[in-house]
Amino acid sequence: MIYLYNQNVFNLPRGTRDFTSKEMQKRRYIEEIMRSTFISFGYHEIQTPTFETLELFKAKSGQEIIEELYFFKDKGDRDLALRPELTAPVIRFYVERLQMEPKPLKLFYFGNCYRYDRPQKGRYREFSQAGCEIIGTDSPEAYAELITLAYKILKNSGVENLKLNIGNLTILSSIFNQLKLTKEQQKYLIPLIDKSMFEDVFDALKDFDIVNKDAKDLIELLKTTDIKIVNKFIKNNLAKKELEKLEKILTLLEKAFGIKHFQIQMNIVRGLDYYKGLVFEIEAPILGAEKQLCGGGAYDLISLFGGKDSSTAGFAIGFDRTIVALESENFKFPITKMDVYVIPLAEDIIEKAINIVQTLRDQGFTVDLDLLRRGLGKSLKYASSINAKKAIIIGPKEIEKDSVTIRDMETGEQKLIKIKSIINSIQ
RNA sequence: GCCCGAGUAGUGUAGCCUGGUAACAUAUAGGACUGUGGAUCCUCUGUCCCGGGUUCAAAUCCCGGCUCGGGCCCCA
Structure with a gap:
């Protein structure tokens, strides 16, 4: 043999x-x-x-x-x-x-x-x-x-x-x-x-x-x-x-x-x-x-x-x-969700976005961010595929106002929030 | 160790009987789309479990092996 x-x-x-x-x-x-x-x-x-x-x-x-x-x-x-x-x-x-x-x-x-x-x-x-x-x-x-x-x-x-x-x-x-x-x-x-x-x-x-x-x-x-x-x-x-x-x-x-x-x-x-x-x-x-x-x-x-x-x-x-x-027995196992998915929309915003990600992670949130520099559409699609509860969108418009857009992935509702108060508004 | 069935892109399948270009769906990546997701369309990537035999030609037929599933043995 x-x-x-x-x-x-x-x-x-x-x-x-x-x-x-x-x-x-x-x-x-x-x-x-x-x-x-x-x-x-x-x-x-x-x-x-x-x-x-x-x-x-x-x-x-x-x-x-x-x-x-x-x-x-x-x-x-x-x-x-x-x-x-x-x-x-x-x-x-x-x-x-x-x-x-x-x-x-x-x-x-x-x-x-x-x-x-x-x-x-x-x-x-x-x-x-x-x-x-x-x-x-x-x-x-x-x-x-x-x-x-x-x-x-x-x-x-x-x-x-x-x-x-x-x-x-x-x-x-x-x-x-x-x-x-x-x-x-x-x-x-x-x-x-x-x-x-x-x-x-x-x-x-x-x-x-x-x-x-x-x-x-x-x-x-x-x-x-x-x-x-x-x-x-x-x-x-x-x-x-x-x-x-x-x-x-x-x-x-x-x-x-x-x-x-x-x-x-x-x-x-x-x-x-x-x-x-x-x-x-x-x-x-x-x-x-x-x-x-x-x-x-x-x-x-x-x-x-x-x-x-x-x-x-x-x-x-x-x-x-x-x-x-x-x-x-067809037991329904719970689906684990991601708290937040962060989407920077321009290259020069990535650093700022990572700061936000790290701050949230230090607070105990589960957070992921776009690492492929994808467009907003594809990023949101990806966010929903990983069961993210919220998406944080950061583009030039938001940065101008020292803010980010927080999108609730279930309802589709969006709010413009000051960077300082992100933590309060994603609880 | 024994008996039976099955193995085809990452996943789910068709093709096998009756040998002749490997196919469909879905997923991944990119694009249509320079700021809005579960939609649509396009493009790229990727597959016959392994080895041998028969044949001009094998995913297809034959043999052996491996792995999975059902049953037996065992189950501290």
Whole structure:
């Protein structure tokens, strides 16, 4: 295979994107809404590097993860990897430097992540995540607040149609143990449960010599959205405690945080061992195969990275997918406007015009000026194309009177204004 | 990694089946217009994803690759 002469080498790499200024406006707009929502919940923004040691991600996710990582050796022969997600880096950061901070520690972040995947709509090799971790508490109110935050971020961003599913892995695994299923048997069942292939689950349970009634009960529990039904099957104390806690979380969500639209979903599973207890997901049904916008829950990574054990929970939101969901729902993103466009009509007026531009910019206005020495007609056309609210026309006639013409671009109304009082008349 | 569909000026498309001058709209720049925008007209700029094959001749047919879209796998 020889591609030496393939001229595609100058193209955008697979799964990456360039963003136009219009797209960036949308992204920044949504990012700001998300950021201020995090802040309003008492979270603080942090940032970690784009790459980490390869070992960090292997420790978190196992050897298989290599397949989906971008990794490389640096010139000092260190094994490094572009981060595929942000939870591991944040917990590493916590273990290294933040363990003595007052608890609870509420951290949030935005960052680009990298995964070697087959790209699809809403799924890219370079993508953006927003997320947070709360460290040092596992109270029901902390978890209810966490779920509320995830939901509110997406709601505030403008996504109309959301499905919030809440489950609990401890309950599920204790039922597995109740049925005396081996680790291998559980491993076989988990993907089937995840995909809601209940008939296959049932068949598998029969193969594992589970009595018919127990198998039926488990299927019912996996299918149900009613917490009372879950309660019926639970026998051991650990699971009972978790269920009580889950009920408390749900009560708080509904009664205190005012989140009414959620569903119990005991078939939410995560492939990885460090998740335990609470899990939740938020999806946008309008999206196709890649509809999950947010995934979160409680997990234990701190001790894995050598820190002193402390309760942790968090979630990550797919930023790009959120944008795709908004676009699919025809969300009206606000158009950013320019306050003023300045048009000097003669060469010897340019200097004066720039003085005015700079004065206005120093006052905090967004101001642009004609840099092409175009005629008035073309300049006004350009001004409207950049959504300028006002145009300031400066020609010999105006200069004679120490004035400028201010034109309102929406109404077409024009006024002759003294240069000194420009600022007052464009507020 | 697998299956299916698609790639033509900056953007949106026609042309492909049936091989024969690359076209239309829009956008950009300039002009009609030496002081008034979303209008009209004119001019310039700019394109067949890449490579190979068949052929007198390939955007068109064939093969390979790349990229995007739909689905699967995966999804920390």
